[in-house]
Amino acid sequence: MSEEAPDEKTPADASPATKRYIVRMGGLRQLGLMSAKQKDEYGRGQQVVCRTQRGLEAAEILCRATDRQIELMENYVTGHIHYELTEEDQRMQQMLANRIPQTKKTVQAAIDRLNLEMKLVDVEFLFAGERVVVYYLSEDRVDFRQLIKDLGAQLQTRIEMKQIGVRDEAKLLADYGDCGKPLCCNTHLSAMPRVTMKMAKLQKASLDPNKLSGRCGRLKCCLRYEFDHYEEVFDRLPPIGSRVLTRDGTLTVLQHEILSQQLLVETQDRRRILIPASDVLSEVSR
Numbered sequence: 001m002s003e004e005a006p007d008e009k010t011p012a013d014a015s016p017a018t019k020r021y022i023v024r025m026g027g028l029r030q031l032g033l034m035s036a037k038q039k040d041e042y043g044r045g046q047q048v049v050c051r052t053q054r055g056l057e058a059a060e061i062l063c064r065a066t067d068r069q070i071e072l073m074e075n076y077v078t079g080h081i082h083y084e085l086t087e088e089d090q091r092m093q094q095m096l097a098n099r100i101p102q103t104k105k106t107v108q109a110a111i112d113r114l115n116l117e118m119k120l121v122d123v124e125f126l127f128a129g130e131r132v133v134v135y136y137l138s139e140d141r142v143d144f145r146q147l148i149k150d151l152g153a154q155l156q157t158r159i160e161m162k163q164i165g166v167r168d169e170a171k172l173l174a175d176y177g178d179c180g181k182p183l184c185c186n187t188h189l190s191a192m193p194r195v196t197m198k199m200a201k202l203q204k205a206s207l208d209p210n211k212l213s214g215r216c217g218r219l220k221c222c223l224r225y226e227f228d229h230y231e232e233v234f235d236r237l238p239p240i241g242s243r244v245l246t247r248d249g250t251l252t253v254l255q256h257e258i259l260s261q262q263l264l265v266e267t268q269d270r271r272r273i274l275i276p277a278s279d280v281l282s283e284v285s286r
Contacts, residue, residue, distance in 0.1 A: 020064070027133070034048075052079035189221060244283055
């Protein structure tokens, strides 16, 4: 039986002669930096067994690690690659996956029996079932010591309780976003970006919360992707309300079309036209 998850950072063998690979592992699809024996070679998509501080875990090879990639990574797990997943290992992993629905019922029954203020999100078996990770949501601190004892006796394995947030809940359970594609948090994102309403307003996205919110109920991560480009272009455009000089005379800026880098302007005879931002010769006034 275990308590809260320990810090998973362990020193990886970083000697020049050691091969290092970036892998993805676990229900939260966390990135890992794993060392491998010099004689072993792995390719993208291969399934391997790694040893981390949590124990043995199944993982997917993403790529060979470079110094630059390692600099860009954050909050990654370290460890060692033992070997490629065998057919027998795959059958065992499938058997454990088939046990998850019943295991969730067992965990939920124990939570209800102890009247704990927590919401069960999901359970995960580590490799070979040597540990069960229980993911849960809770607004307050939960004393789950008795829960761990009860579950350890029923499931006959070590129990790890892991408190997560609503965005991690979506990462574990959700499937597709409004765009029709698999959720970013469940595919390529390794860290949740900070997203604000300012990003939505600048991109002229709908301000309807139902359209701006992802499956987690928070602002969609994709609002962050192009924001830097929008902001860079926006800073080069004359402000709304300013008067600009063009070859056709002095015009008043009414609106920006940031991606196309165009301006909606009003002429002196009160006509509204769309012009390229490059037509502006200078700003007369702000």
